[in-house]
Amino acid sequence: MSMIQVQEALDQILSKIKFKGVEKVSIDKALGRVLAEDVVSRVNNPPLDNSAMDGYALIAEDIQSATPDSPVRLEVVEEIAAGYTAKGTLKRGQAMRIMTGAPIPPGANAVLMQEDTEKDGNFILCMDKADERENIRTAGEDVKAGETVLKKGITLSPAHIGMMAVVGRSQIAVSQRPTVAILSTGDEILELDETPEGPQIFNSNGHMLSAQIKSAGGIPVYLGIARDTEEDLMEKFAWALKADIVVSSGGVSVGDYDLVKSSLQKMGQEMLFWKVAMKPGKPLAFGHIGETPVFGLPGNPVSSFVSFEQFVRPSLKKTLGCADLSHKTVQARLTRTISKKPGRLHLLSSIVSWADGEYTVTPAGEQGSGILKSAANANGLLIFPLEAAEIQQGQEVAVQLLE
Ligand code: AMP
Ligand code: MG
Numbered sequence: 001m002s003m004i005q006v007q008e009a010l011d012q013i014l015s016k017i018k019f020k021g022v023e024k025v026s027i028d029k030a031l032g033r034v035l036a037e038d039v040v041s042r043v044n045n046p047p048l049d050n051s052a053m054d055g056y057a058l059i060a061e062d063i064q065s066a067t068p069d070s071p072v073r074l075e076v077v078e079e080i081a082a083g084y085t086a087k088g089t090l091k092r093g094q095a096m097r098i099m100t101g102a103p104i105p106p107g108a109n110a111v112l113m114q115e116d117t118e119k120d121g122n123f124i125l126c127m128d129k130a131d132e133r134e135n136i137r138t139a140g141e142d143v144k145a146g147e148t149v150l151k152k153g154i155t156l157s158p159a160h161i162g163m164m165a166v167v168g169r170s171q172i173a174v175s176q177r178p179t180v181a182i183l184s185t186g187d188e189i190l191e192l193d194e195t196p197e198g199p200q201i202f203n204s205n206g207h208m209l210s211a212q213i214k215s216a217g218g219i220p221v222y223l224g225i226a227r228d229t230e231e232d233l234m235e236k237f238a239w240a241l242k243a244d245i246v247v248s249s250g251g252v253s254v255g256d257y258d259l260v261k262s263s264l265q266k267m268g269q270e271m272l273f274w275k276v277a278m279k280p281g282k283p284l285a286f287g288h289i290g291e292t293p294v295f296g297l298p299g300n301p302v303s304s305f306v307s308f309e310q311f312v313r314p315s316l317k318k319t320l321g322c323a324d325l326s327h328k329t330v331q332a333r334l335t336r337t338i339s340k341k342p343g344r345l346h347l348l349s350s351i352v353s354w355a356d357g358e359y360t361v362t363p364a365g366e367q368g369s370g371i372l373k374s375a376a377n378a379n380g381l382l383i384f385p386l387e388a389a390e391i392q393q394g395q396e397v398a399v400q401l402l403e
Contacts, residue, residue: 003275005386006310006345012272013286013311014325017293017318020244021176027164030156033174034217034320039150041167044140048103050082053135056095056117056124057108060134063126071118071125080105095124104136111135143167153323155217175320180218181243182209183236184225185250185260186299191225204372205249205304209297212308215403216316218245233263241292244319247312250299252283260296261285277386278345280369281307300369306347306381309402327400332359332380334397339390349378352399361399378402 022036051057058074066072074095080086082101090096090107098104098111110130118125143149149163156174164172184206188199196202203225210220221243226236228251240246251260252273264271264285271287271294280303285296293315297307314325332352340346348363364378365371380399384391391397 003277006276006278009274009276009284009286010311010314013293013315014318016286016288017315019175019321020178020319022173023176024171025174027161027170027172030164030172030174031158031161032217033156033177034322035150035152035154035156035160035172036175036321037173038148038152039164039167039169039172041143041145041147041149043143043167044145045143045166046101046137046139046141048139050101050103050137050139051098051111051135052100052137053111053113054099055111055113055115055135056126057090057098057105057111058095058126058130059090059092059108060110060130060132062092063112063129066126066129068127071127073120073123073125075123078105095126109133109136151323153321155322175217178218178244178316178319179221180213180245180247180316181221181223181240182206182213183223183240183246183248185228185233185248186225187228187257189225189250204301205297205299208301208305209247209249209308212305212313213247213316216313217320218316228257228259230259230263230266233259234267237263237267237289237294240294241289244292245312245315246289246292246294247297247308248295249297249304252285252296252298254283264289264294264296276307277343278306278310278347279340280347280367281310282344284311286311298369301372302349302367302375303369305372305375309381309400310347313403327381327403329383329398329400330359330380331396332361332382332399334391334393334395335360335362337390337393338363338382338384340384340388342387342389345386346382346384347400348382348384349374350380350382350399351378352380352401359399361397 063072077094079097080102081099086105090105109132112130116128184203189203190200213220226232251258268289273285276284283298297304317325350361351364352361365374380401383398
């Protein structure tokens with residue numbers, strides 16, 4: 001089994017992953033989905049010049065001299081509420097009562113806010129001057145007709161949903177979510193409602209992978225636990241192939257009962273088995289059985305978790321047509337010196353925080369591949385490069401932020 005670098009493994013994997021497809025959904029169901037079209041506005045927003053304040057539309061030149069001690073008196077000739085337009089044209093010496101969002105009447109070139117006026121029968125006293133265009137929102141200042149407001153490949157946030165509503169889109173093309181079968185393997189692994197005895201442990205990977213798949217936009221299909229026999233593995237993998245992507249955990253190392261490799265090999269073409277130069281998560285299987293990509297992740301919980309983040313999450317993002325396949329990464333200052341043997345890239349479960357205008361990062365306790373607690377306390381994976389042996393306290397390092 002050859003040793004391969006993380007980036008090379010990822011490049012090989014991504015070259016085999018295809019976009020799944022597109023479906024239409026209501027924008028009210030689109031939160032968290034990946035946009036599969038550019039959204040172009042047909043309208044201006046706002047559609048017309050309108051008032052940013054409750055106040056009076058007027059002609060700025062009329063009130064240039066206005067102060068609280070010598071106010072300027074204007075005749076109020078009309079009232080314009082939001083959703084209506086003025087009937088007349090404003091003339092010198094006149095004002096129109098106007099509400100926030102109401103269109104600026106023809107003839108007016110400023111809005112004086114109500115707080116700077118006093119009512120006097122059918123007149124107002126203006127206590128302050130106004131600059132031309134003061135308190136006027138320009139037609140199209142948010143969005144112009146023909147403008148691309150959202151680009152395909154983004155993951156839709158609440159503000160994106162708002163943007164689609166601004167331009168009047170109720171249905172939108174999003175990427176289809178891939179189904180991802182999860183197969184846990186191991187004679188020692190139990191379901192959560194069983195009672196462990198002796199060496200038995202619960203199926204933590206299956207549930208963690210399910211959550212990772214969901215958070216990456218996939219639809220997890222939980223297939224339970226395969227026993228450490230080729231027969232059971234092949235039977236369960238055969239079921240798994242109904243999904244768009246298959247992810248298994250365990251059984252890819254060099255132990256006597258690590259039968260995932262031999263089972264997958266017997267089932268189909270083009271399986272690659274690697275030692276990836278990374279820690280945790282050295283063993284990794286990837287390939288296709290028929291059309292279906294299959295990931296054989298290592299069994300140790302932290303290895304399974306980290307391998308998913310490095311290889312499966314970017315693959316799901318590609319299936320979903322995401323514009324950006326990589327994790328968000330920040331540069332952060334190390335709070336203590338770390339060291340390792342050169343030769344593998346280490347990913348340390350770490351706590352990133354923002355203080356005094358910079359990110360700092362601290363490894364989150366013990367880093368063993370079975371110490372899930374550290375990963376559970378972490379919000380980032382510190383990248384300790386392949387050939388590095390030591391990074392000093394106070395130096396900057398790259399940290400992948402966990403999603
Ligand atoms: P394996 O790769 O099958 O040799 O497993 C490596 C280690 O991970 C062993 O200690 C297993 O008990 C553990 N392990 C494997 N699968 C799971 C799982 N689904 N949940 C929790 N631990 C697991
Ligand atoms: Mg095993």
